[in-house]
Amino acid sequence: MAEGISGSEFTLDSIRKALIRQEDVIVFSLIERARFPMNSALYNPRLDLVPGFSGPLVDFIVKETEAVQAKAGRYVNPEENPFFPDNLPPSMIPNYNYSQVLHPGGASININKAIWDMYLNQLLPLFVDAGDDGNYASTAASDLICLQALSRRIHYGKFVAEIKFRDAPNDYEPPIRAKDTDALMKLLTDERVEKMVKKRVEKKADVFGQDVNVSNNADSKRYKVDPSVVARLYDEWVIPLTKLVEVEYLIRRLD
Numbered sequence: 001m002a003e004g005i006s007g008s009e010f011t012l013d014s015i016r017k018a019l020i021r022q023e024d025v026i027v028f029s030l031i032e033r034a035r036f037p038m039n040s041a042l043y044n045p046r047l048d049l050v051p052g053f054s055g056p057l058v059d060f061i062v063k064e065t066e067a068v069q070a071k072a073g074r075y076v077n078p079e080e081n082p083f084f085p086d087n088l089p090p091s092m093i094p095n096y097n098y099s100q101v102l103h104p105g106g107a108s109i110n111i112n113k114a115i116w117d118m119y120l121n122q123l124l125p126l127f128v129d130a131g132d133d134g135n136y137a138s139t140a141a142s143d144l145i146c147l148q149a150l151s152r153r154i155h156y157g158k159f160v161a162e163i164k165f166r167d168a169p170n171d172y173e174p175p176i177r178a179k180d181t182d183a184l185m186k187l188l189t190d191e192r193v194e195k196m197v198k199k200r201v202e203k204k205a206d207v208f209g210q211d212v213n214v215s216n217n218a219d220s221k222r223y224k225v226d227p228s229v230v231a232r233l234y235d236e237w238v239i240p241l242t243k244l245v246e247v248e249y250l251i252r253r254l255d
């Protein structure tokens, strides 16, 4: 399990450090995806490119990859949530003893449908060039890396919510009992932190996405992924969806 969640290390500070580390993975995964053009045939539900499989090629690749990873135990880890949870095969390997810090009521929250929709329909067109180079399998593999990184980050909201609840149960219990989602949203929001997160990811996209040359003069700033798109990704989708997961989790926290 990643840093920040196991045993004595489970604090708001350690969880935030894990979120910061995940920013690197998200920015790099977007940079990788930007190597390929849109390759829209991959997402076309009418093309039926795989005999015997009905649906877009990307669904086929993600479903099959998730099935292999499920057999190898990926979804036994409470940080991981599949995009196609129906009919996933069970893990075939001996269970690793993950620390179970989540309350069972909220542990199974899965908002991957919303993440999938956001990624394919809204985010991709913002940072990928038009065109088709035929590299569908490689493109789908890098889509899956982006999707898994975004999903892990957003579902970390469960761990954030759990630690916030444990740190201040007296503040959280009344709105949970009243099912007051607006009050919960207000309580868990820290605008100062959100501002910092958005600034930092924009800077990471700036630094990680430049062409580096030996003379160290980045004469023309040609970004692999526009830093403002990464800031927008966090502002419009990553942070709001993380907060949605936090509220959903808290609502179930006393079940």
Ligand SMILES: O=C(O)C(=O)C[C@]1(C(=O)O)C=C[C@@H](O)C=C1
Pocket (backbone or CB within 6 Å): 016, 160, 188, 189, 190, 191, 193, 194, 197, 238, 239, 240, 242, 243
């Ligand atoms: O760090 C926190 O306290 C979180 O809840 C995470 C997060 C985020 O998604 O980055 C979400 C809500 C807060 O307003 C601040 C940041």
